[in-house]
Amino acid sequence: MVTKKxxxxxxxFKAAAASVAxxxxxxxxxxxxxxxxxxxxxxxxxxxxxPRLKKVAAKKKATKKGS
Numbered sequence: 001m002v003t004k005k006x007x008x009x010x011x012x013f014k015a016a017a018a019s020v021a022x023x024x025x026x027x028x029x030x031x032x033x034x035x036x037x038x039x040x041x042x043x044x045x046x047x048x049x050x051p052r053l054k055k056v057a058a059k060k061k062a063t064k065k066g067s
Contacts, residue, residue, distance in 0.1 A: 011019070013035065021031035039056040047053045 010016075013032075017028060017031040017035055020026070020034055021028050024031070024034075026034070036056050039053045040058065042050075042053045
């Protein structure tokens, strides 16, 4: 009989950002940006395992002024 591993619940975005801020010595805002960038770079396989990664919006493109 094969038993399935129990899924570990994620700590959440805010707690993960706090952890990154503490470990890297950056502000909360910078830590949130770091986590969001990682979610944007996630592979298709990672997004299949964790569909919540798809919720992170793509970075907005800069527009040219004066055009």
